[in-house]
Amino acid sequence: MAQPGTRRSLNRDILRLAVPALGALIAEPIFLITDSVMVGHLGVTPLAGLGIASAVLQTIVGLMIFLAYSTTPAVARRFGAGDLRGAVSVGIDGMWLALGIGAVLAVAGYLATPLLVGLFGANAAVSAQAETYLGISMWGLPAMLIVFAATGLLRGMQNTVIPLWVATAGFAANALLNWLFMYGLGWGIAGSAAGTVAAQWGMVAAYALVIGRLAARHHASIRPQREGVRGSARSGGWMFLRTVSLRVSLLATVSAATALGTDELAGWQIVFTISSTAAFALDALAIAAQALIGRSLGEGDEEHVRGVLARTLAWGAWFGVLCGAVIAALSGVIGLLFTGDADVAALLVPALVLMGVMQPLAGAVYVLDGVLMGANDARYLALAGAINLVPFLPYLAVVWWLRPTGSWGLALIAAGFFVILMGMRFWTLHRRVRGTEWLHQEA
Numbered sequence: 001m002a003q004p005g006t007r008r009s010l011n012r013d014i015l016r017l018a019v020p021a022l023g024a025l026i027a028e029p030i031f032l033i034t035d036s037v038m039v040g041h042l043g044v045t046p047l048a049g050l051g052i053a054s055a056v057l058q059t060i061v062g063l064m065i066f067l068a069y070s071t072t073p074a075v076a077r078r079f080g081a082g083d084l085r086g087a088v089s090v091g092i093d094g095m096w097l098a099l100g101i102g103a104v105l106a107v108a109g110y111l112a113t114p115l116l117v118g119l120f121g122a123n124a125a126v127s128a129q130a131e132t133y134l135g136i137s138m139w140g141l142p143a144m145l146i147v148f149a150a151t152g153l154l155r156g157m158q159n160t161v162i163p164l165w166v167a168t169a170g171f172a173a174n175a176l177l178n179w180l181f182m183y184g185l186g187w188g189i190a191g192s193a194a195g196t197v198a199a200q201w202g203m204v205a206a207y208a209l210v211i212g213r214l215a216a217r218h219h220a221s222i223r224p225q226r227e228g229v230r231g232s233a234r235s236g237g238w239m240f241l242r243t244v245s246l247r248v249s250l251l252a253t254v255s256a257a258t259a260l261g262t263d264e265l266a267g268w269q270i271v272f273t274i275s276s277t278a279a280f281a282l283d284a285l286a287i288a289a290q291a292l293i294g295r296s297l298g299e300g301d302e303e304h305v306r307g308v309l310a311r312t313l314a315w316g317a318w319f320g321v322l323c324g325a326v327i328a329a330l331s332g333v334i335g336l337l338f339t340g341d342a343d344v345a346a347l348l349v350p351a352l353v354l355m356g357v358m359q360p361l362a363g364a365v366y367v368l369d370g371v372l373m374g375a376n377d378a379r380y381l382a383l384a385g386a387i388n389l390v391p392f393l394p395y396l397a398v399v400w401w402l403r404p405t406g407s408w409g410l411a412l413i414a415a416g417f418f419v420i421l422m423g424m425r426f427w428t429l430h431r432r433v434r435g436t437e438w439l440h441q442e443a
Contacts, residue, residue: 010311017155018287021163035174038178039182045129046189050133050189053134062247064098066239067148069152074090074156076291077297080294080298087157091157096224106138106139113134136194143200147200150204150211173202178196238379239381271414274355281323283366289312289374290374312370317364323356324355327356331353335349351413361418364426368429372429372432372433384428396416
């Protein structure tokens with residue numbers, strides 16, 4: 001049994017990593033909302049164009065998040081083993097990989113912008129606004145991906161404070177530059193895109209300064225190493241596949257909700273927004289688990305690994321209880337806050353209550369994800385992601401075929417996502433950590 005002092009030390013380690021990580025996670029949606037409000041003041045047409053462009057960008061960026069998730073465990077493992085030079089070097093290799101992928105995506109995305117926007121079938125005015133924003137924004141993709149990898153490097157070095165400061169400063173600069181370019185210089189929606197790209201490259205400059213000093217301190221090379229880049233690509237490939245499975249589940253859920261009707265689709269958007277908000281605190285715990293597991297495995301301390309697993313899993317479940325209780329208690333008014341429509345608010349109640357009940361399970365799932373990422377068990381995560389879809393997609397197909405409407409239909413959509421999919425994710429992840437194979441993955 002762990003001694004009280006050991007428990008307190010582990011609690012401090014978790015909080016030291018999780019609290020700044022939570023701050024960085026919260027900073028992004030706040031400034032994204034600010035951007036939307038600023039563009040909204042240009043008119044409905046630019047805002048609609050932003051909606052299309054954002055959908056494309058968020059899909060690309062969401063698929064590339066593996067650059068942070070694959071870099072963190074590789075760095076943390078070496079950090080725990082006392083190989084600080086190797087830890088910084090492998091993180092820098094991840095940044096070079098991000099630059100290469102980002103450059104290819106930027107060129108391809110810029111050339112494909114008219115085609116991508118055309119897939120949405122919007123009118124000419126909205127499409128023109130979307131093409132303007134998306135075409136400019138593509139040149140910020142390399143910067144965004146480098147930031148992912150740099151964040152992963154610092155998390156692996158057990159530092160989530162610097163990413164918080166860089167994120168906060170970057171998003172604040174984004175808001176200021178957008179205001180200057182959009183209103184001061186009169187560039188319209190192009191100014192919003194240009195301000196965002198400039199802020200993204202500014203964040204890269206900040207990270208380059210910080211990581212350059214780390215490299216000098218630990219005598220690490222800033223040049224790309226073939227083996228390091230290859231290793232990052234190999235691990236990242238599995239994480240990419242895992243992310244694809246999650247994206248498929250999200251798109252399939254939206255498709256099923258769309259088939260039920262406009263009210264049900266709008267209701268699902270509200271339910272999912274609340275779920276995503278609740279996930280911030282739980283994702284912060286997952287980030288802490290990821291960094292601590294990687295470090296402990298590098299130290300060769302499997303007992304401590306099990307301790308981190310047990311503690312973060314308990315915290316995730318209890319935070320889920322807290323979040324779920326709040327959601328269930330506010331289920332009758334959440335719809336009114338979003339729409340002001342009493343009928344829509346009533347439609348949401350069963351789905352929100354069900355989501356609240358399932359939040360402890362969701363908290364455990366997010367933490368288990370972080371634990372296996374920290375162990376670099378990316379291949380299993382990718383395979384598990386595919387397995388999780390096996391019962392989920394047929395369930396959604398049945399709902400799509402039956403097309404139940406009203407609160408009953410929305411509740412069935414929520415049951416698919418929060419009971420079947422989340423239940424499958426818990427089963428596949430928990431089954432893995434009960435064994436020992438995940439403890440012996442290559443760094």
